[in-house]
Amino acid sequence: MMAIFEYAPAPESRDIVDIKPSYGLFVNGEFVDGSGTPFKTVNPATEETLAEVATASPDDVDRAVQAARKAFGVWGALPGAERAKYLFRIARIIQERARELAVLESLDNGKPIRESRDVDVPLVAAHFFYYAGWADKLEYAGFGRRTTNGHSGTKPLGVAGQVIPWNFPLLMLAWKIAPALACGNTVVLKPAETTPLTALLFADICRQADLPPGVVNIVTGAGETGAAVVSHPDVDKVAFTGSTEVGRIIARAVAGTDKKLTLELGGKAANIVFEDAAIDQAVEGIVNGIFFNQGHVCCAGSRLLVQESVQEELLASLKRRLATLRVGDPLDKNTDVGAINSAEQLAKIRELSEIGESEGAERWSPACELPERGFWFPPTVFTGVAQSHTIARDEIFGPVLSVLTFRTPAEAVEKANNTPYGLSAGIWTEKGSRILWMADRLRAGVVWANTFNKFDPASPFGGYKESGYGREGGLHGLEAYLDV
């Protein structure tokens, strides 16, 4: 006998967070007013305003850089073991305040609480914990013999200017700040204008940890604030995660300077399924690959390359599975797919999906009820996609999967690599030698075989080609913040 259970919402309480009506900039250990016009950050699931946030003008950014420069004198000279202890402290406080951070992240970003609670925040704490341990072991990292050109390979660069995106606000902050501080740099970080709140809560965590003032400075604002950070003449290192379009502008802006630059940009990853793959596992991997975090993931498996012989079976399974996804309230613990981060991003996803249809691909979404208010887009699959289609070439950055087919492994490689991007790729097959053969030939920085969208502080992440340069995570991630 089959019992049918009614769905019952299981909302996480938002009482744990205390959102202030307005926020200033965090400069030199203090919250200060910004001189630009303040902006509002909204909950994308309801469109309610969460708080008003200061905009840092170029002068404000200059003050933050000066504070960071002054603090560098202290922080850079501190023994590594002492820096390590500060970072361990921060990691612990993140763990202590994990639920608060997760709820705030879901409110400001729109991602399901299941993800902010089980993926983002634990990885944030892990990242600080991981790089804390490096702070007094930089001599062992092996960068000392990279050059003999007056570079130590073990010393910090100075002040790092960091600009991060809205898709993983706190996790991207951790990827930037943890290695920078471990190596002895100080930072001026600009969070995205649609998701500034967890960065500002992180500022409070820095205060609780008694981090010396000026070691971490948070300046909020939009593109102009970011431009002021990356082009400030006293910034020694620029790190950016975001679109390839902005990455190009930043690369041009730092040209001719001594600034060191790392860029983690867009992607159009191929997730390749062979006929011998474990289909149910592959389906889970495809779903995780493109619908995790509403597809707002630079390494999302946005192109499914399926071997022709199993196309029908795989698509039938995939559609069955997609019909079970719950789209809705990010704070509901049952939710699989949350809100699109902003009206602007929603408009972009809609536009590209319409282009997909007009260019001849077939569009499908499971029946799903979307909330009336807020920014929502149903999980969407396009079949009959050709390589020339816009939806096979452009990064959509939303819950939209483009399905293409192939016959031979060589054809799969050819199609997978047929993109200016090169961030990630997925391979699904039960044959070990084929995995390694494919992995060798895929021009991508991260290759997930029989898994997808796995992240770890010990594992380097970053792209080939126009997906940017430099690596974040692992031993490789130290190089970006050392004088190599």
Added chain:
Amino acid sequence: MSRLSVRKTYKLFIGGAFPRSESGRSYPVTSAKGEFLANASRASRKDARDAVVAARKAFPGWSGATPYNRGQILYRVAEMLEGRRGQFAEELGGGKKAALEQVDAAIDRLVWYAGWSDKIAAVHGAANPVAGPYFNLSTPEPTGVVAVIAPADPLLGLVSVVAPVIVTGNTCVVVASERAPLASITLAEVLATSDLPGGVVNILTGHQAELAPWLAAHMDVNALDLTGVGDADLALSCEQAAAENLKRVLRPAAEDWAADPGTGRMTRFLETKTVWHPVGI
């Protein structure tokens, strides 16, 4: 009566062949004292593009060759260079002793880099201890086609920038020293007889300021080594042009070619690929 010598025509080196510039142009090369030495080919934008095509074509084979094989070929280049030690010393000019020292240093540098082919992955790769049941391995891979603006130092400088690029599996297009390009074409003769596949190294002679911007802006070039660019404005405009497809850029810096080079010139043109696989039964 003394014999009239047979002079060499200095041409370009593209795809393993020695074509003249398609433009039909050349420029006179003189010694440090101002004596005429030869007319070198003055490569054009079209030659630069042809060289990129040759380098791209050679990339799958060269990057797919075993590190052992690449190391043997680089060692073979050193052997061939050793065999022409006297010829290079003469071509470099200046004092005989100093010139021989330069040639010897260039040979030794090739041998040094040859040995790196099957070691750089061990030094620069990593087995990553992730917090979960996954095999996770990072390995270095070549970036692709690298455009190299070679330094003025005609042999040791040239070898010191080309060897680290190709030993890891990249292919390259080199703009030779504008003032002293002849050794680069003689080096091309060495490369052509060392089992190095055609197109792995392509050498253009001509005007740096004319060629570098085309290579910097070329969308099928993955990285740009500006070591030999002395003009700050040219370096700036090249780096800006390189941003269009996010080329990896090595900015110009003063180099002591006699010093231990470290591994930085190799790692600058390497990508890191990280492969994950679940562990289970």
